Amino acid sequence: MFDAVVIATGEIFTLSRMAWLFGGVLLGSVIGFVPGIGGRATIAILLPFIVKMDPASALVLIVGIHAIGNTADTIPAILFGIPGSTSATATVMDGYPMAKKGEAERALGASFVSSGIGGLIGAFTVLATIPMIRPLVLTFGNPEFFMTAILAIVMIALLTGGAPVKGLTAGCVGLLIGMIGDAPQTGVQRWTFDQLYLSDGIPLIPIALGVFAIPELIDMTVGERGKKIARDGPLASISTKWRGVKDVAKHWWLLVRSSFLGSWIGILPGIGSGSAIWLAYGHAVQTSKDKENFGKGDIRGVIAPEAANNASDAGDWCLTLAFGIPGSATMSLVLAAMLLLGLPPGPKMLTERLDLTLIIVWSLVLANLMATGLCFVFTRQLAGITKLPVHYLFPVLIVLIFLAAFQSTADWGDLVTLLGFSLIGICMKRFGWPRPPLIVGIVLQRLAETYFFLTTKLYGFSWLTRPIVIILFALTVWTIVHAVMRHSRDKARA
Amino acid sequence: MSQVSGNKLDSSFWLSLFFVGVIAVWVVTAVRFDWDTRLFPWAVGIPALALALRQLVTDWRGSDTHVERGEEARYREVLDIPVDRSIPPQVMMRHTVKTASWIAAFACGIWFLGFLISIPLFVFFYLIYEAQARRFAGLMIAGLTFLFVWGVFEMMMHLAWPEAALLTLLGY
Numbered sequence: 001m002f003d004a005v006v007i008a009t010g011e012i013f014t015l016s017r018m019a020w021l022f023g024g025v026l027l028g029s030v031i032g033f034v035p036g037i038g039g040r041a042t043i044a045i046l047l048p049f050i051v052k053m054d055p056a057s058a059l060v061l062i063v064g065i066h067a068i069g070n071t072a073d074t075i076p077a078i079l080f081g082i083p084g085s086t087s088a089t090a091t092v093m094d095g096y097p098m099a100k101k102g103e104a105e106r107a108l109g110a111s112f113v114s115s116g117i118g119g120l121i122g123a124f125t126v127l128a129t130i131p132m133i134r135p136l137v138l139t140f141g142n143p144e145f146f147m148t149a150i151l152a153i154v155m156i157a158l159l160t161g162g163a164p165v166k167g168l169t170a171g172c173v174g175l176l177i178g179m180i181g182d183a184p185q186t187g188v189q190r191w192t193f194d195q196l197y198l199s200d201g202i203p204l205i206p207i208a209l210g211v212f213a214i215p216e217l218i219d220m221t222v223g224e225r226g227k228k229i230a231r232d233g234p235l236a237s238i239s240t241k242w243r244g245v246k247d248v249a250k251h252w253w254l255l256v257r258s259s260f261l262g263s264w265i266g267i268l269p270g271i272g273s274g275s276a277i278w279l280a281y282g283h284a285v286q287t288s289k290d291k292e293n294f295g296k297g298d299i300r301g302v303i304a305p306e307a308a309n310n311a312s313d314a315g316d317w318c319l320t321l322a323f324g325i326p327g328s329a330t331m332s333l334v335l336a337a338m339l340l341l342g343l344p345p346g347p348k349m350l351t352e353r354l355d356l357t358l359i360i361v362w363s364l365v366l367a368n369l370m371a372t373g374l375c376f377v378f379t380r381q382l383a384g385i386t387k388l389p390v391h392y393l394f395p396v397l398i399v400l401i402f403l404a405a406f407q408s409t410a411d412w413g414d415l416v417t418l419l420g421f422s423l424i425g426i427c428m429k430r431f432g433w434p435r436p437p438l439i440v441g442i443v444l445q446r447l448a449e450t451y452f453f454l455t456t457k458l459y460g461f462s463w464l465t466r467p468i469v470i471i472l473f474a475l476t477v478w479t480i481v482h483a484v485m486r487h488s489r490d491k492a493r494a
Numbered sequence: 495m496s497q498v499s500g501n502k503l504d505s506s507f508w509l510s511l512f513f514v515g516v517i518a519v520w521v522v523t524a525v526r527f528d529w530d531t532r533l534f535p536w537a538v539g540i541p542a543l544a545l546a547l548r549q550l551v552t553d554w555r556g557s558d559t560h561v562e563r564g565e566e567a568r569y570r571e572v573l574d575i576p577v578d579r580s581i582p583p584q585v586m587m588r589h590t591v592k593t594a595s596w597i598a599a600f601a602c603g604i605w606f607l608g609f610l611i612s613i614p615l616f617v618f619f620y621l622i623y624e625a626q627a628r629r630f631a632g633l634m635i636a637g638l639t640f641l642f643v644w645g646v647f648e649m650m651m652h653l654a655w656p657e658a659a660l661l662t663l664l665g666y
Contacts, residue, residue, distance in 0.1 A: 045650055081575065097575055165549045172542030173513055176520050179535055188531045191520070218593045222581055295574055391625030395617040396639050398597060402604065403647060410654045415601060422597070426590065431506040434574045449534045456533070 008358030011056060012366070020057045021363055024064020025370045029072060040069070040330045041407070047337060055341045056356060060363045062334055063317075067367030069330070070273075070310050071115045071375055078107045078302070079229065079385055080397055081216030083208050087309045089439055090277040092212055094294060094301025099229055101297050105383035109244025110299055112379065114255055114306040116372030117248070121259035122266060122311030123364045126318050129267070130350060130357070140268055143463035146451035147472035148268070149444045152275050154476050155282040157437040158483035159294075167437050167483075170428070174441020175448065177202065184446055185453040197413030201446070204274075206405035206414045208439055210421030213401050215429045220390050229386040229393075241379040247299045254284055254300055255307045262308030266315025273312040274443045278436065280308030314364050321349040321357050507553035514546045596620060608658030610648070614640040 011017065028042050042065045050058045073084030078095035091111065098107040129136060140148075153175070157167035180191045181201030192198040220229060248255060258280040265276035284304035285294050294301050320331045321338075324345040338345055349357050375382075385393070405418040428435050455463050463469055521539040524532040577586075596616075603612030618636035621627040627635075647653040 041651055093575060165545050165552070169513060169542060169545045169549055172538050172545065173516065175538045176517065176535065176542065179520075179538075183527075183531045186528065186531045188527055190527065190531065190535070191523070214597070216575065218590055219578060221593055222578065222586060222589045296576060389625065392621065392627065392635065394593075394625075395620040396635065398600060399613050399617065399639055399643065402600065403609070403643065406609070406656075407647070407651070407653060410656075412605075412656055415604065419598070419601060422594075426594075427509050427512075429574065429577060430586075430590075431509045433506070433509060436574065452534055452537070453530065 004354040004358050007355045008362055011355065012060070012359050012362040017057060017060050017359075018366075020061045021064045021367055022370060024061040024066075025068045025367055025374060028065035028068035029371075029374060040333060042069075043330065043333045043337070047333070047340065050337055051340045053341075055343055056359050058337065058341055059356070059360055062337060063360055063363035064367045064370070066313070066330060066334070067119065067310075067364065068371040068374070070119075070313055071112060071368070071371040074111045074115065074306060075108070075375075075382055076400075078111060079104060079382065080213070080220070080393070082213040082397065082401060086204050086208055086439075086443065087273040087277055089208055089212060089274075090281040090305035090436070091302055092216075093281065093436065094296070094298050096216060097295070097297035098299070098302070099383075099386050102386075103297065104229075104386045105241050105379055106244040106247070107299070107302050108379045108383055109241030109376065110247045111244070111302050111306045112241075112372050112375045113245050113248045114258075114303045115310045116368050117255060118259040118262060118307030119310035119313060119368030119372075120365055121256065121307070122263045122314040123361050123368070125260065125263040125311070126267070126314040127358070127361050130318070130354075136267060139468070141466070142451045142454040143459060143466055144468045144472065145268070146448060146455050147469050147476070149275075149448035149451065151472050151476045151479070152279050152282075153437065153440055153444055153448075154479050155286070156278050156440045157434075158479055159282055159285050159434075159436075163432070163434065164480070164483040164487050166432075167434050170434055171437035171441040174438040174443075175445045176441075177207075177438075178442040178445025179449070184450045195413070197409070197411050200409075202417055202442075203408035203414065204439075204442060205408045206417040207421045207442060209401050209405050210418045210423075211425035211428070211435050211439060213397075214418070214422035215425040217394060217397055217401075218426065219429075221394050227390050228388065229390055241376065241383075244299070248303055251300055251303050254287075255303055257287075258283065258304040258307040259311040262311030263315055265308070266312030267319065268315075273309050273316065275440070275447075276308045276312040277305035278440050278443075280304040310368060314361060317360055317364065318350075318357065321345050321360065322347055507550065510546060510550040510553050514543070514550050517543045517546050596624065604656075604658075606659045608661065609655050610640070610644065611658070613643055 012021075027046075043062055046061070046065070050061065053061070069085070070087065073088040074091050074095065076082040076084045077088040077091045078099050080099075081092050081096035083089040083092050095107045095111065098104065153171045154168070157171040158164050159167070178201065180198055182188065182199060183190055189199060221227075261280050261283060262273070262276045265279065266273070281301060281304055284300045285291055288294070288300060316331055317334075320334055322345065324335065335345060343349075343353070343356070402415065402418065405414045408414050424438075425435060427433075428438070464473070517539055520535060521543055524535040524539065527535075600612065600616045603616055606612075607615070614636040617639050618632045621632040621635060622629065648655075
């Protein structure tokens with residue numbers, strides 16, 4: 001292990017590798033901020049060229065592109081309420097209200113720094129746990145994965161406890177929508193209505209854009225012409241990016257906890273950052289004494305998901321390398337790139353090719369620093385967009401949303417999905433139904449159903465006696481009881 | 495749809511009814527699947543139906559907390575980006591319909607003319623009529639948007655654009 005660390009360190013700190021890494025970060029930043037596209041498109045474009053490079057440099061370049069994508073997807077989430085990717089959906093909840101209050105620069109500053117530090121903690125956590133990754137992953141069997149998915153949905157559905165029935169119903173509807181397509185265990189087509197588009201399930205990007213982005217854009221344009229997003233206060237004088245940095249320092253313990261949560265989720269196969277961010281967000285709300293500002297522009301609602309998002313990345317990379325299990329669409333492309341480079345993923349990446357794995361971990365550390373630095377430098381300019389008239393921004397943003405939705409599968413169905421879920425999103429927002437549980441339900445459906453099926457088939461009822469399952473089950477019950485009691489108490493007070 | 499607090503058929507009722515309908519269809523139609531395929535839909539759908547029905551009854555009776563404590567409470571109690579309550583609901587509804595019409599028109603434009611033609615047209619006409627921008631500014635922004643989309647999605651990504659209905663009609 002020590003030899004591999006020395007070799008990897010020597011390999012990464014060369015002029016050419018650093019140039020590839022920085023080139024990747026720069027290249028990723030060109031289109032990395034476009035909602036729904038991010039680093040995935042850049043990697044796809046570069047695949048034919050990557051084949052001709054030496055494996056280490058190629059992987060370093062990919063890491064650079066990927067790292068900036070994870071940091072930059074926050075930009076449209078905070079500025080316009082448009083999640084740049086599914087990993088940025090939780091950041092919308094408090095980042096966008098902050099932008100509306102004229103605190104975009106503060107939110108962006110906090111987000112970039114949290115992402116950077118989260119990425120570093122994630123990379124070092126994975127580095128420290130490489131010898132233990134296999135046993136660590138194996139402690140989690142099918143029942144534990146199933147209960148983790150259920151806990152995540154329940155936690156998000158009952159976050160404030162004010163409307164437990166609505167939250168749980170929205171989460172269940174999300175799970176049911178996620179069931180459209182082929183059943184993971186039998187391959188039977190469910191609720192596809194003979195449409196080829198639906199056979200693989202509805203893609204998440206058009207749903208997330210419809211449920212979150214379109215309702216926010218419509219609300220954004222209500223009011224007089226010349227109105228700006230940052231309508232409640234002058235931008236620069238009230239808040240700066242440094243205030244965001246101070247916020248991160250003030251909430252350092254939340255940052256550390258969220259980063260470790262993200263790292264842990266990243267190591268677990270198949271869960272991915274889409275769940276890590278919501279678990280971190282839920283954790284931030286549940287552990288805060290003053291919860292009333294969440295959803296209205298609480299900086300903790302930006303710090304927690306952003307740290308968890310980047311922290312989960314390192315684990316995701318290690319799983320892709322060591323087990324060949326991609327945790328996201330981008331990682332599927334990484335897997336393809338590795339095969340093209342003649343590097344079949346597998347346990348050998350943690351033994352014989354450990355140096356290459358460590359080069360990637362090192363690249364993640366450096367790329368996170370570069371991406372954070374690059375975004376941080378331009379924070380003020382980015383925040384300045386919120387001072388432009390919304391009626392000028394609106395048509396351009398709508399175009400980007402339609403393109404982002406369409407490039408999911410390049411099918412008319414993507415646009416129909418976008419419009420249909422926009423309607424649902426508008427109604428949910430107007431009529432006081434929480435939208436996050438719907439998205440979390442869809443994200444976690446396949447994972448929950450697959451592990452539910454395997455659990456019931458392999459373990460019968462004995463899985464309920466497994467220690468980690470008991471802990472997760474107790475946490476789930478406690479979350480429900482706590483929410484119901486709070487709801488009853490509020491009603492009694494009223 | 496009434497926005498008046500305390501009204502029995504309050505706005506949330508219709509959304510609850512929609513969810514009850516969707517869940518009921520899912521649960522009932524799952525009968526035709528084999529046991530392994532319908533197990534999870536039922537495990538989720540049956541409790542979900544019970545929850546949605548409970549919410550429907552609550553909305554029908556108008557006894558939820560938001561009715562007792564005022565309309566504001568509904569939005570406070572749910573974790574989501576809040577609706578701007580300073581704008582009257584009628585104004586909000588009228589505006590939503592108008593903006594949604596622009597979005598729908600853009601979608602129809604994509605279907606009829608294709609992405610690359612409808613994008614600059616949509617941006618230009620929205621800026622002229624809705625933002626009341628000057629024609630030169632409208633042309634510049636529409637042109638730049640087109641160049642960005644063409645450069646990134648056409649030249650770099652070679653995105654497979656869907657066939658426009660007009661071009662199909664003309665035999666292209």
